[in-house]
Structure formats: C-alpha cells, structure tokens
Amino acid sequence: xxxxxxxxxxxRDFCAVDxxxxxxxxxxxxxxxxxxxxxxxxxxxxxxGYFMPTSGTIRVKDYQLDENLLEIKKLMGYLPESxxxxxSMLVYDYLDYVAGLRGLDKEKKISRIRQLVDLCxxxxxxxxxxxxxxxxxxxRVGLAHAMMDDPEILILDEPTSGxxxxxxxxxxxxxxxxxxxxxxxxxxxxxxxxxATCDRVVILDKGxxxxxxxxxxxxxxxxxxxxxxxxxxxxxxxxxRDRLRGIEGVxxxxxxNEKPNGPLSVQVACKSAxxxxxxxxxxxxxxxxxxxxxxxxxxxxxTIFRELTEED
Amino acid sequence: xxxxxxxxxxxxxxxxxxxxxxxxxxxFLLVTGWFxxxxxxxxxxxxxxxxxxxxxxxxxxxxPAVTMRLFSEELNVGSYEMLLTLPVTFKDILLGKFLAxxxxxAAALVPTFAYPIFIAFMGQLEWxxxxxxxxxxxxxxxxxxxxxxxxxxxxxxxxxxxxxxMAICFTLTLIDKMLFxxxxxxxxxIGYLGADFHFQNIAKGIIDSRDIVYFLSVVFIxxxxxxxxxxxxx
Numbered sequence: 001x002x003x004x005x006x007x008x009x010x011x012r013d014f015c016a017v018d019x020x021x022x023x024x025x026x027x028x029x030x031x032x033x034x035x036x037x038x039x040x041x042x043x044x045x046x047x048x049g050y051f052m053p054t055s056g057t058i059r060v061k062d063y064q065l066d067e068n069l070l071e072i073k074k075l076m077g078y079l080p081e082s083x084x085x086x087x088s089m090l091v092y093d094y095l096d097y098v099a100g101l102r103g104l105d106k107e108k109k110i111s112r113i114r115q116l117v118d119l120c121x122x123x124x125x126x127x128x129x130x131x132x133x134x135x136x137x138x139x140r141v142g143l144a145h146a147m148m149d150d151p152e153i154l155i156l157d158e159p160t161s162g163x164x165x166x167x168x169x170x171x172x173x174x175x176x177x178x179x180x181x182x183x184x185x186x187x188x189x190x191x192x193x194x195x196a197t198c199d200r201v202v203i204l205d206k207g208x209x210x211x212x213x214x215x216x217x218x219x220x221x222x223x224x225x226x227x228x229x230x231x232x233x234x235x236x237x238x239x240x241r242d243r244l245r246g247i248e249g250v251x252x253x254x255x256x257n258e259k260p261n262g263p264l265s266v267q268v269a270c271k272s273a274x275x276x277x278x279x280x281x282x283x284x285x286x287x288x289x290x291x292x293x294x295x296x297x298x299x300x301x302x303t304i305f306r307e308l309t310e311e312d
Numbered sequence: 313x314x315x316x317x318x319x320x321x322x323x324x325x326x327x328x329x330x331x332x333x334x335x336x337x338x339x340f341l342l343v344t345g346w347f348x349x350x351x352x353x354x355x356x357x358x359x360x361x362x363x364x365x366x367x368x369x370x371x372x373x374x375x376p377a378v379t380m381r382l383f384s385e386e387l388n389v390g391s392y393e394m395l396l397t398l399p400v401t402f403k404d405i406l407l408g409k410f411l412a413x414x415x416x417x418a419a420a421l422v423p424t425f426a427y428p429i430f431i432a433f434m435g436q437l438e439w440x441x442x443x444x445x446x447x448x449x450x451x452x453x454x455x456x457x458x459x460x461x462x463x464x465x466x467x468x469x470x471x472x473x474x475x476x477x478m479a480i481c482f483t484l485t486l487i488d489k490m491l492f493x494x495x496x497x498x499x500x501x502i503g504y505l506g507a508d509f510h511f512q513n514i515a516k517g518i519i520d521s522r523d524i525v526y527f528l529s530v531v532f533i534x535x536x537x538x539x540x541x542x543x544x545x546x
Contacts, residue, residue, distance in 0.1 A: 050393055050396055070401060074399045142394075
C-alpha cells in the first residue's frame with residue numbers, strides 16, 4: 001500500500017529523518033513510536049505531502065508522491081497533532097466545508113456527516129463554535145475531518161494527546177473500528193496506546209528506525225529473559241538464594257527489598273523462554289517459608305523502548 | 313476550479329460572519345465620504361475626481377487590513393496543514409484567497425455607488441470617467457490584495473503582515489510623487505512603477521493597455537511571490 005524508500009529530511013543542517021525504509025500493508029494499524037523529536041511528525045508530514053522530502057521516494061499504491069500528489073491526498077485522511085481547526089467556524093460549517101473540498105455531493109455530504117457525528121459523538125456540539133470546544137471535542141472534530149471521505153489510509157499524529165482517560169478509550173475504540181478495514185498509521189509517545197491499538201510497531205530514534213516488527217515478535221524477542229517475582233515470609237535472603245540457585249535455568253537472584261517483620265521480595269531471573277514457575281514452587285514447598293506473592297514478569301514494551309532509545 | 317470557489321466562499325463567509333467586514337467597510341465609507349464631501353461643494357463640479365484621487369491612499373491602509381489574516385492566521389493556528397493535506401493544490405488555495413480579497417474590495421465599493429447617483433441629480437455627471445474609475449479601483453484593489461497576500465505569507469503575525477503590506481502598497485502609491493529623489497535617468501522607470509499614476513489614467517476614463525498590463529503584472533508578481541514563499545515553508 002505504502003512504500004517508503006531512503007526517505008530523508010533535513011532542516012538546514014539538522015537531520016530530522018535519516019534514510020528511512022518502510023513498507024506498510026493494506027489493513028494494517030501501524031504505530032510510530034519514539035521519544036520527542038525523533039522525527040515522527042516529520043515523517044507523517046512527508047507522507048501526507050505537506051513537507052517535501054530532502055531525498056528519497058514515497059509511493060502510495062501506484063502513485064508517486066511528487067508526481068501524483070493530488071491523487072494521493074484523495075486516498076488519505078490526516079489529523080495533525082492537536083487538530084488545528086479554524087476557530088471562527090461552527091462545527092457543522094467546518095465539516096460541510098471539508099466535505100465540499102473532498103468532493104462529496106450534496107446528498108452524500110449530509111449522510112456522511114450524519115454518520116461521522118454518530119461515530120465520533122459530535123451530536124451536542126454541531127452548532128457550537130470551534131473556539132469554544134474542549135480539547136477532547138476538538139480532537140474528535142479533527143478525527144471526523146480526517147475520516148470525511150472514508151479514506152483508505154488514515155494518518156493520525158498523536159491522536160490521544162491531551163485527552164482524559166475516558167476520551168482516550170473512546171478514540172482508541174474508534175481507531176480500532178476503522179482499522180478493521182483501513183490502513184491506519186498513528187504516531188504517539190504513549191506506549192500503552194501502541195499496545196492497545198497497533199498490529200505493528202516502528203520505533204524511531206533520532207530520525208532512524210531502530211525497531212520494526214509485529215507487536216508479539218517484538219515482545220518475544222525482548223522477553224527472552226523473564227523474571228519470577230517472589231514475596232516470602234519467614235525466610236532470609238541467604239537461605240533463599242542457596243536453595244534456588246541450584247535450579248537449572250536460573251541466571252540470577254536478586255533481593256528487591258526486605259522489611260523487618262515483613263515479606264522478603266526476591267526477583268529470580270530465568271534463562272530463555274523456559275517456564276520455571278513449577279520447579280521454583282516445588283522447591284519452596286519443601287521449606288516452611290510462607291509464600292504470599294508469586295508471579296512471572298516479562299519485559300514490557302516500555303523496557304524495550306527505553307533500551308532502544310536511551311542516550312548513551 | 314470548484315476548489316477555488318469553495319475556498320473563496322469560505323474566506324468571504326469568514327469576513328462577513330465576523331465583525332471584520334463591517335468595521336473595515338464602515339471605516340472606509342466614513343473616511344472617503346468625509347474627505348470627498350468636505351471639499352466637494354467648493355469646486356462646484358459634478359464629478360468624482362476627488363473621490364478617486366483619494367482611493368489609492370485609503371486602499372493602501374484598508375486592503376492590508378483585510379488581507380493580513382489570509383495566510384498569517386492559518387500559519388499561526390496550524391490549520392494550513394489541515395487545509396493543504398486535503399485534496400487541493402496550493403494554486404487553488406492561493407486563487408481562492410485572492411478572489412475572496414478582490415470580492416471583499418468590490419463589496420466595499422458597492423455602497424459608494426450612492427455618490428455618483430446622488431451627484432447625477434445635482435448636475436451633469438459624465439459617466440465615462442465614473443465607470444473607468446470603478447474599473448480602475450477594482451484593478452488597483454486586486455493588485456493591493458495580491459501584495460497583501462504576499463505580506464501575509466511572510467509571517468505568522470498578523471500585525472507584521474499588516475505593516476509590511478501597508479508599507480509596500482503605500483510605496484507603490486506614492487513613489488511617482490517622490491521622483492525628485494531619483495536621478496534623471498531613472499525617472500521614466502520609477503514613474504511607471506507608481507500605482508497612483510496608472511490608476512489616475514484609468515480614472516480619467518482613458519483605458520490604456522499599459523495601465524491594465526501594469527496592474528495585472530502587480531497581481532501576477534504578488535501571487536507568484538506568495539507561491540514561492542509558501543513553497544519554501546514546506
């Protein structure tokens with residue numbers, strides 16, 4: 001669907017995007033993840049034709065970005081960061097204007113606006129001025145703007161920034177709904193958002209792609225070491241270490257904290273994808289320690305993200 | 313072309329649902345009306361010459377005030393990004409906004425039709441120069457709108473856009489009155505640059521292709537420079 005090759009963008013001497021290669025398939029929800037200033041917004045802006053790339057090519061379907069920009073724009077719906085809408089217009093007038101520019105005829109315009117009002121929950125605010133809208137409603141009007149023509153590709157730049165948890169959940173629901181049929185590309189620096197909505201993640205750092213994989217694969221590759229977390233009463237760390245060290249597959253035992261009269265918290269690092277929970281449990285059962293907490297942790301997206309994008 | 317009309321329609325609607333249009337037009341009518349009629353009866357002549365004499369100066373204040381928001385506001389709010397990623401070309405946006413500005417100038421001129429009608433009752437009014445004057449006013453307005461658009465594309469700040477636009481329009485209006493500052497060899501060229509000079513020719517009722525070409529060139533240069541500036545920002 002979208003094919004990006006050697007894409008770069010320089011602002012004077014500053015390199016914002018550095019030789020990116022990326023393929024995006026139809027019907028995929030792609031999350032563009034990265035710390036602030038990683039080049040997410042610049043990449044999206046080039047994808048929508050707002051910025052001209054310094055070098056490299058973007059192809060959408062059979063169209064070349066620099067030659068068939070208008071055709072590509074017709075395929076895309078774009079919501080820029082924080083949805084900058086015209087303040088002086090009423091919500092209805094704005095949607096009507098956008099529908100006009102998208103080339104919808106009169107009948108289709110009305111029915112489409114009605115659909116979007118239901119989908120984005122704009123019912124109460126249709127006749128309010130955009131300048132009076134709360135951030136959440138503003139964002140939803142922006143979403144309606146992006147989806148006006150039922151575009152094949154939807155590009156959203158930080159769609160949930162600045163929203164409250166309820167609104168975030170709602171917007172995510174909408175995105176997932178759209179993502180069933182359409183190609184969605186969204187950028188964010190909120191990790192849980194990617195986990196909740198995306199099929200594939202691309203992590204950008206300083207203009208380069210540092211990871212590009214399906215959600216499960218990414219987790220699996222990084223989740224090769226997992227930890228068993230134990231809280232034990234009536235035990236001291238020395239004893240625990242001596243007992244558990246003998247188990248095959250255990251690579252390290254670490255005391256997290258120990259309170260007088262409280263539980264001893266221990267973290268057992270395990271090698272590879274092996275599940276040692278049963279063995280550990282059997283081992284502890286032979287003692288008179290009281291096990292009050294026992295669970296396995298795999299590395300989350302957050303740790304992966306930090307490892308990949310950390311400053312050296 | 314449809315896109316141009318839609319954008320133009322939106323910009324015009326913006327003017328007329330906000331107070332801008334009404335404030336600007338009433339100030340325009342007050343200023344021109346006052347200066348025109350305070351001296352009108354001294355001359356005891358049934359013509360609109362004094363009205364048209366004033367027009368270039370009033371336009372160089374008025375039109376930049378109308379055009380200052382056209383690009384600056386979009387750049388400042390960021391809505392330009394949303395507009396440009398809709399299926400429109402930059403040319404559509406530019407022409408739409410330009411057309412909206414010209415139509416606004418036309419709307420400001422319409423109430424002044426009352427002057428010739430009123431004067432025609434009092435004496436023998438020659439309609440040729442009047443028609444020429446209005447045609448000239450429209451051409452002059454269009455070139456100042458193009459200049460104002462250019463100023464607006466330079467900055468996100470509407471006040472700066474206004475001042476830059478006004479400075480350029482003012483210079484164009486007055487440059488042929490400042491000829492004594494320039495060396496003799498340049499006089500012909502600089503005199504030709506004066507918007508007032510060309511406007512007064514048309515306002516006399518003489519439609520000369522040189523004057524028309526002058527105004528169309530200013531429009532073209534203004535719009536093309538805007539195009540270049542906006543291309544650079546993306």
